[in-house]
Amino acid sequence: MAKKDEDIEIVARNKKAKHDFYIEEVYEAGIKLQGTEIKSIRNHRVNLKDSFALVEGGEVYLHNMHISPYKEGNRFNHEPERKRKLLLHKSQIRKLIGYTTQKGYTLVPLTIYLRKNLCKVELAVAKGKQKHDKRRDIAKETAKREMEKAFNRRRKEGDF
Secondary structure: OOOOOOOEEEEEEOOOHHHHEEEEEEEEEEEOOOOOHHHHHHOOOEEOOOOEEEEEOOEEEEEOOEEOOOOOOOOOOOOOOOOEEEEOOHHHHHHHHHHHHOOOEEEEEEEEEEEOOEEEEEEEEEEEOOHHHHHHHHHHHHHHHHHHHHHHHHHHHOOO
C-alpha cells in the first residue's frame, strides 16, 4: 500500500476477498475515471463486491465495480458498472499476465482509497480457497478470539 506518513482516506474495502482467496501479491494502481465518478467516490458511493480485474490487450481493466451516479450530476453522469482501466507500469502488467495465465489465479481489488486527491486501487493477485480451507480459517479465528478472551479475563482477575 502507501507509506504511513501520507494522508490516506479509505473509501471502500472488499471484505470478502481475504475470506474467499489466498492473497499472493498486492499492487497499487490508479484508475482512469470519467467526470462525476470521482465526486461519487469522495462521497463513499462505491461497492467492490463481486468486482475483479482482467488483462485485455496488454491493459488491465476493472469489472463489476459499482460507482453510484452522482446525485447533483446532469445528463453527463457516468454509467455505474462500466469497465474501468487501471493504470500500471508495463513491467507490472507483464507480471500480472504471468500470474493470470496460471490456473487458479485471479486479480481482485482489495481497497479503494484517496491519496493526495488521487483515487487508487489496491489490486491483489489471489488464488481461490476451497470450502474446507474457509472452514479451517474460521476455526482458527474463533480459537484465537477465545484465547484472547480467556487471557484478558485472567488478567482482569489478577492472576498475572
